[in-house]
Amino acid sequence: GGGATIxxxxxxxxxxxxxxxxFRALGIIPDKDILEHICYDRxxxxxxxxxxxxxxxxxxxxxxxxxxxFIGRRGTATGLSREKRLxxxxxxxxxxxxxxxxxxxxxxxxKAYFFGYMIHRLLLAALDxxxxxxxxxxxxxxxxxxxPLLAGLFRM
Numbered sequence: 001g002g003g004a005t006i007x008x009x010x011x012x013x014x015x016x017x018x019x020x021x022x023f024r025a026l027g028i029i030p031d032k033d034i035l036e037h038i039c040y041d042r043x044x045x046x047x048x049x050x051x052x053x054x055x056x057x058x059x060x061x062x063x064x065x066x067x068x069x070f071i072g073r074r075g076t077a078t079g080l081s082r083e084k085r086l087x088x089x090x091x092x093x094x095x096x097x098x099x100x101x102x103x104x105x106x107x108x109x110x111k112a113y114f115f116g117y118m119i120h121r122l123l124l125a126a127l128d129x130x131x132x133x134x135x136x137x138x139x140x141x142x143x144x145x146x147x148p149l150l151a152g153l154f155r156m
Contacts, residue, residue, distance in 0.1 A: 005057040006050075006119065011096040015074045019119060020058035024067035025093055026108040026115070031055050037116030038123070047123050068093075 007016035023034045039047045061067050072085030095103050098111050124130040
């Protein structure tokens with residue numbers, strides 16, 4: 001529905017974090033750049049309208065450090081200095097968020113694009129332009145084939 005801020009859960013972070021804060025923590029600062037990561041069609045007013053509350057909600061957070069601190073303050077480790085909080089948030093974004101994309105430093109761009117793509121698909125479903133993903137679909141199951149299964153037997 002309209003007017004809601006989209007938030008995401010991050011590992012080891014107690015509260016949900018607004019998506020714009022996550023983008024800024026990943027180094028995507030200007031609103032325009034964030035929108036380009038999510039909305040691929042400049043004329044898609046419906047999608048932009050759904051993202052407006054997200055940008056308005058996160059307006060006070062305009063810098064990467066502020067965004068990292070925002071995330072770090074909500075971490076499970078309490079009583080850290082600002083410097084340690086920033087490092088903590090940075091490590092969570094680098095190592096825990098979307099670890100299948102990259103866990104090495106300087107790969108925030110790839111994560112930001114994939115994160116944007118996930119939100120893009122979420123909004124397509126919210127706008128009824130795409131069906132919800134079927135979690136039980138056989139094509140989305142991970143199957144162990146003969147090799148790994150035999151390897152498991154011989155490992156015992």
